[in-house]
Amino acid sequence: MGLRNSKVGVASNDVYFSIEEQCPLVWLTSDSTINLNKSHISNLLQGIFSHLEIFHDIDRRIDYITSPNQKTMVLVIARPINDMTFLVKILLDLKQIGAIYIYSDTNYYPETSEISNIHRFKGIFTDIIQLENDLKEHVRILRWFKPVNxxxxxxxxxxxxxxxxxxxxxxxxxxxxxxxxxxxxxxxxxxxxxxxxxxxxxxxxxxxxxxxxxxxxxxxxxxxxxxxxxxxxxxxxxxxxxxxxxxxxxxxxxxxxxxxxxxxxxxxxxxxxxxxxxxxxxxxxxxxxxxxxxxxxxxxxxxxxxxxxxxxxxxxxxxxxxxxxxxxxxxxxxxxxxxxxxxxxxxxxxxxxxxxxxxxxxxxxxxxxxxxxxxxxxxxxxxxxxxxxxxxxxxxxxxKHRDQALLYDTLRTSIFSEPTILHRLARMLFLMGQYSKAKEMYTLLLETTSIEDRLETVYLNFKIGRIFDEEGDPEQAYRHFCQSLEYLPPNSRDKFLFNQKKNQ
CATH class of the missing domain: 3.90.176.10 (Toxin ADP-ribosyltransferase; Chain A, domain 1)
Structure with missing residues (x-):
């Protein structure tokens, strides 16, 4: 921590950058009279924080930070700011703040003692390039620190x-x-x-x-x-x-x-x-x-x-x-x-x-x-x-337990009998019970299938009908089953239905 000395113009207004949905960066200052070089800061931090918004109203700024649904964020407080004491009192109790930086265009910054006591305080910066480098390092650490599924x-x-x-x-x-x-x-x-x-x-x-x-x-x-x-x-x-x-x-x-x-x-x-x-x-x-x-x-x-x-x-x-x-x-x-x-x-x-x-x-x-x-x-x-x-x-x-290995082999054989990745995903989603998503994929396949491809049309309508049946919608299920049969020659229907029943 400590001062990074250099002469750099201070950024103004309130800037919100969003890097990945789990780590927004909030840039705070109460002075809206200083012109913010939005393009300069956006280009400088490109690749770290990709989305830029500007807030002019202090209430909106505080509401954003203290929102109960707000995820962990990085906070930069930029000079000049005339509501420091009020802001610090809020920051002391906020779990949403993952790191706090101060950016100043001079070596003097009043009322920092309260912030310095916060273990998440990262220091006072007078050089925006140094600030950029520290933010990059913070994001690099977050890449490792993010929860693993x-x-x-x-x-x-x-x-x-x-x-x-x-x-x-x-x-x-x-x-x-x-x-x-x-x-x-x-x-x-x-x-x-x-x-x-x-x-x-x-x-x-x-x-x-x-x-x-x-x-x-x-x-x-x-x-x-x-x-x-x-x-x-x-x-x-x-x-x-x-x-x-x-x-x-x-x-x-x-x-x-x-x-x-x-x-x-x-x-x-x-x-x-x-x-x-x-x-x-x-x-x-x-x-x-x-x-x-x-x-x-x-x-x-x-x-x-x-x-x-x-x-x-x-x-x-x-x-x-x-x-x-x-x-x-x-x-x-x-x-x-x-x-x-x-x-x-x-x-x-x-x-x-x-x-x-x-x-x-x-x-x-x-x-x-x-x-x-x-x-x-x-x-x-x-x-x-x-x-x-x-x-x-x-x-x-x-x-792998024996039963687990058997289940894996059986499902894999069923899924990989499908011709394309979308067919395989749709089949797996159906087996997982994610009927809405499976139906969406089968519908997409049906919409992109030529009407001349009669067997594929039969197959996809039947699969969609099966999903409606599982969802408890017999009318839609019946409609798709009928559409499926319409594309089959009469002498093929019994054989098709037998094969589909066998492969359920």
């Missing part, structure tokens, strides 16, 4: 009815997660699949110049061998991918399918190259992570001996000191240091040392493929609210 199973599941129900739910979640991964990694390559991404991105971010510039750069420079570089760059791409994986947003995953495949293939190639060069069969990796107390107690501490399955790509580091940087000391959460032991006895490595391919080589990052499974070996309290969780890399095949 995972599923855990108990070591002794099945000892009573409740455990059996929870265990069954976890196993089903694991199976469907594995199938989601398979669908996107094994999706047939289409010539224009990147165009889907660019078209969608330009529509969604039509009014976001900074993000459109990044998309333009991505379109111009991207190739499959640069997937890791772009993944580790602090742009929306990283956030969009992991958000889609966390939330099982199939529309967005479909748009990003080329990037998922490229990233996984590059990781696999590097991983195999790493195995040939490594002199040791045992590697220890680290990750600093924050977690809610409820999640830690229920999903980690009580699951020692069980499995932990990661739904997305997982960033770790060979360097303990790097991981400890990301263990955020915050009394409202549990700070966790994951110590991950990787035994190289497995035939295929599921992580890669990406240091020389990364945008941030100093992190000494190793990246795990999505769907990696670990066993929770131990949980140890380091001090107060800080814990060390020891994980061991686990072979998915070794850890």
């Amino acid at each position: 995972f599923t855990t199973t108990s070591a002794n599941q099945g000892t009573n009815d409740d455990d059996h129900d929870v265990g069954s739910s976890m196993e089903i979640s694991f199976v469907f997660g594995s199938l989601i991964r398979d669908i996107f990694l094994e999706a047939p390559i289409y010539k224009n699949e990147r165009d889907d991404f660019f078209y969608d991105s330009h529509n969604r971010f039509a009014n976001d110049r900074a993000r459109l510039n990044i998309i333009k750069q991505f379109k111009r420079t991207y190739r499959p061998g640069k997937a890791i570089y772009w993944y580790t760059t602090n742009t929306f791409l990283y956030e969009e991918l992991n958000k889609a994986l966390r939330e099982q947003d199939f529309d967005l995953l479909f748009i990003l399918r080329f990037f998922i495949r490229d990233l996984n293939q590059q990781l696999s190639k590097i991983a195999q190259d790493n195995m040939k060069k490594e002199n040791t069969f045992d590697i220890t990796l680290y990750r600093g992570q924050g977690m809610s107390k409820a999640d830690f107690e229920g999903r980690i501490r009580k699951r020692v001996g069980g499995l932990l399955w990661i739904h997305e790509f997982l960033s770790t580091s060979r360097c303990l000191e790097v991981a400890e940087m990301f263990v955020l000391r915050d009394p409202t959460i549990v700070s966790i240091l994951f110590e991950i032991h990787c035994n190289e006895a497995f035939e295929k490595r599921c992580f890669a040392d990406i240091k020389i391919f990364s945008k941030n080589p100093d992190e000494e990052e190793c990246l795990f493929q999505m769907g990696t499974v670990f066993r929770i070996d131990s949980v140890e309290c380091i001090q107060n609210n800080e814990w060390k969780v020891r994980l061991f890399l686990s072979s998915t095949n070794q850890e």
Whole structure:
């Protein structure tokens, strides 16, 4: 902390930048008479915070920060501001504020003692370039610190009815997660699949110049061998991918399918190259992570001996000191240091040392493929609210129960009998009970199917009818069943209905 000395004109008004939906930045000042060079700041922070809004009213500003639904934000207080005392009193009690910066055009800033006592206070800056660099570092840390979507199973599941129900739910979640991964990694390559991404991105971010510039750069420079570089760059791409994986947003995953495949293939190639060069069969990796107390107690501490399955790509580091940087000391959460032991006895490595391919080589990052499974070996309290969780890399095949493996194989055979990725996704969504989404995909397929393709029209109408039937809408189900039969020759109807009934 402390002053960063330089002469830079102060920004005015209230500026809200949104980087990813979980980390907005709010720029506060009460003086609306100083002209804000919006274009200058927008360009300066491009790639860190992509969306810019200006507020002139102090009440709107305070209402925005104190909104009960507001997510954790970064706050920059810029001079001049004449309501500092009032603002500080509010800030002291706000959990929404993840970090506080002061930006001033002089070395003098009154009433900072109250702010200095807040553990989230990051310092006073007089150089906007220095401020930019610190914000970049903060966002880089947040990339690691963001919650990871995972599923855990108990070591002794099945000892009573409740455990059996929870265990069954976890196993089903694991199976469907594995199938989601398979669908996107094994999706047939289409010539224009990147165009889907660019078209969608330009529509969604039509009014976001900074993000459109990044998309333009991505379109111009991207190739499959640069997937890791772009993944580790602090742009929306990283956030969009992991958000889609966390939330099982199939529309967005479909748009990003080329990037998922490229990233996984590059990781696999590097991983195999790493195995040939490594002199040791045992590697220890680290990750600093924050977690809610409820999640830690229920999903980690009580699951020692069980499995932990990661739904997305997982960033770790060979360097303990790097991981400890990301263990955020915050009394409202549990700070966790994951110590991950990787035994190289497995035939295929599921992580890669990406240091020389990364945008941030100093992190000494190793990246795990999505769907990696670990066993929770131990949980140890380091001090107060800080814990060390020891994980061991686990072979998915070794850890699968026989019934689970049978379910996976059966569902995979059914899903992969479908011809395209959309057919496979629709089939899986139906099996998952997500009827509305499955119906949406089957309807899209029907709308894009030529009426001359009679068998496909029959098939899709029948599937839509099945969904309406499951949703308890017999009239719509009957209508689609009739439309399905209309396209069949009379002598084919009994055979078709028999086959569909058999494959339900």
